Ligand SMILES: Nc1ncnc2c1ncn2[C@@H]1O[C@H](COP(=O)(O)OP(=O)(O)O)[C@@H](O)[C@H]1O
Ligand SMILES: O=C(O)C1=C[C@@H](OP(=O)(O)O)[C@@H](O)[C@H](O)C1
């Protein structure tokens with residue numbers, strides 16, 4: 001049975017979809033996103049599913065979408081921000097290379113606050129985001145192998161930090177060997193922001 005090489009979790013707008021695509025490119029593997037799978041299967045937007053059938057129904061669809069993706073995908077998988085609310089999903093994530101992308105509330109509002117595609121933030125986004133994080137933060141932490149803060153980083157920088165945090169980044173010696181450069185010294189100027197192992 002295949003298993004994803006990276007699973008991204010974290011709040012709405014933190015960059016799971018964006019960084020997931022970049023990671024898949026860097027790793028030469030495929031990208032999958034539970035929200036996109038739901039939209040494709042349902043032929044409706046996430047916002048329409050929430051309006052037509054409510055959040056509970058969306059969570060059911062999400063549970064099945066995540067289960068299917070976890071069982072049949074060996075690339076990078078981005079989950080919707082609320083997927084970790086489901087206990088079965090959290091169990092399925094045990095032992096996998098799960099990365100929790102984090103950001104502060106101000107950054108969250110910049111990235112997604114005014115985006116009506118995310119119905120849970122449509123009204124009073126700052127307060128909603130804080131409430132959601134209070135309810136979810138411990139789940140993200142529980143399922144994650146590593147935590148990668150994303151404030152003040154570009155999506156490309158977050159991608160590098162994720163690779164580094166999971167030990168998937170080639171050393172500069174390997175990079176140099178593959179690109180035919182010998183006697184390399186010094187890095188690319190890449191600094192800081194590597195992910196940290198989650199505290200027990
Ligand atoms: N590191 C980043 N810095 C600034 N903006 C970002 C970053 N990562 C993603 N974004 C932007 O934030 C928005 C939400 O990103 P997205 O990947 O959809 O997040 P998620 O899938 O976690 O909800 C998009 O407009 C995206 O371009
Ligand atoms: O956090 C959530 O409850 C949600 C996050 C969204 O995905 P992103 O985290 O990719 O924005 C999407 O699944 C839906 O709008 C609900």
Ligand SMILES: [Mg+2]
Nearest residue numbers: 016017035078
């Ligand atoms: Mg997304």
